[in-house]
Amino acid sequence: MTRVVVDVMLKPEILDPQGKAVAAALPRLGFTGFTDVRQGKRFELTVDGPATPEVLAQVRQAADTLLSNPVIEDVVAVRVENPADDAGQTGGPASAASGAAK
Amino acid sequence: MIRIGVVTFPGTLDDRDALRAIRLAGAEGVALWHGDPSLHGVDAVMLPGGFSYGDYLRAGAIARFAPVMAAVIDQAKVGMPVLGVCNGFQVLTESHLLPGAMIKNNHRTFICREQQLSVENTATAWTGAFKPGERITIPLKNQDGQFVASERTLDQLEAEGRVVFRYQGWNPNGSRRDIAGVTNEAGNVVGLMPHPEHAVEKGFGPDSEAGPRTGIDGLRFFTSVIAQLTKEGALK
Numbered sequence: 331m332t333r334v335v336v337d338v339m340l341k342p343e344i345l346d347p348q349g350k351a352v353a354a355a356l357p358r359l360g361f362t363g364f365t366d367v368r369q370g371k372r373f374e375l376t377v378d379g380p381a382t383p384e385v386l387a388q389v390r391q392a393a394d395t396l397l398s399n400p401v402i403e404d405v406v407a408v409r410v411e412n413p414a415d416d417a418g419q420t421g422g423p424a425s426a427a428s429g430a431a432k
Numbered sequence: 433m434i435r436i437g438v439v440t441f442p443g444t445l446d447d448r449d450a451l452r453a454i455r456l457a458g459a460e461g462v463a464l465w466h467g468d469p470s471l472h473g474v475d476a477v478m479l480p481g482g483f484s485y486g487d488y489l490r491a492g493a494i495a496r497f498a499p500v501m502a503a504v505i506d507q508a509k510v511g512m513p514v515l516g517v518c519n520g521f522q523v524l525t526e527s528h529l530l531p532g533a534m535i536k537n538n539h540r541t542f543i544c545r546e547q548q549l550s551v552e553n554t555a556t557a558w559t560g561a562f563k564p565g566e567r568i569t570i571p572l573k574n575q576d577g578q579f580v581a582s583e584r585t586l587d588q589l590e591a592e593g594r595v596v597f598r599y600q601g602w603n604p605n606g607s608r609r610d611i612a613g614v615t616n617e618a619g620n621v622v623g624l625m626p627h628p629e630h631a632v633e634k635g636f637g638p639d640s641e642a643g644p645r646t647g648i649d650g651l652r653f654f655t656s657v658i659a660q661l662t663k664e665g666a667l668k
Contacts, residue, residue, distance in 0.1 A: 340535070343582075344535065344580055345535070345538065345578075345580075345606070347535065347536040347537065347538055347539075347540045347578075348536065348540070350540075351540055396489070396493065396494075396497070397489070399490055399493065399526060399533055401525070401531075401532060401533040401580075401581065401582075402533040402535060402580060
């Protein structure tokens with residue numbers, strides 16, 4: 331099982347009302363010194379097998395057509411993640427394979 | 433009789449009001465379903481307001497890929513009048529039938545008010561019954577109503593006269609250049625955030641000089657398109 335992560339952010343020139351709300355709340359909790367906050371979206375797409383070039387091509391196409399709106403957003407990253415890495419498990423053949431795809 | 437279709441997506445709210453407005457204007461309202469790829473021979477289509485597919489992902493982003501939208505996009509490109517209101521406007525920008533995009537209101541809260549607009553372009557399929565520069569009052573209610581586009585696109589829209597409505601008095605959502613509605617190059621596709629279908633019947637509309645709840649400025653969106661389609665029909 332492989333997870334492909336897609337990060338989408340509003341374009342830098344587009345005002346981010348959600349990020350502004352977070353930025354306004356931070357100092358109230360004592361988190362000072364942050365000059366700006368921008369909030370984006372993270373999509374996790376899971377496939378059964380490894381992240382083949384075909385799978386990644388499909389993810390990129392989905393990212394450009396549905397997951398983001400190119401008028402206001404940028405796809406800033408498409409990367410492969412192995413869920414086993416998060417669980418702290420030692421790498422078996424599957425994780426080695428997806429690791430190689432990184 | 434002119435037949436105007438109204439699309440219902442899962443989460444659409446104003447389809448019944450839209451159908452009623454069309455009837456009051458003198459046309460036949462035809463209910464269209466998001467999962468049905470046929471437009472059933474209608475002469476024009478309205479995409480009403482609401483929260484299609486819960487507005488998950490982005491407002492209108494999932495609705496844009498509904499089966500009915502393939503037909504709406506095809507017909508819009510060959511001149512069929514299409515009106516998108518609020519969520520329908522968002523669906524039209526996501527479909528790239530109209531330029532720009534809508535993001536959250538700059539004040540981050542939902543807003544509902546009687547909004548004054550100026551009519552900037554009376555040459556579209558949906559605005560022929562207005563006078564250039566006329567001030568009208570149309571109810572507005574939205575969360576994601578801030579119209580944004582690149583400066584280049586905004587300049588182009590202004591230069592080509594494609595800004596159809598501008599907010600007057602107060603900009604309720606931070607839209608660039610006070611833009612409330614725009615049209616495509618051909619003038620058959622129009623989108624705006626305020627809701628004309630809520631200002632079509634005395635007793636239920638916004639306040640006007642004639643008295644409380646007497647405003648029916650929204651009715652002329654529909655009489656405009658009926659007049660245009662009737663004229664085209666007579667020429668054929």
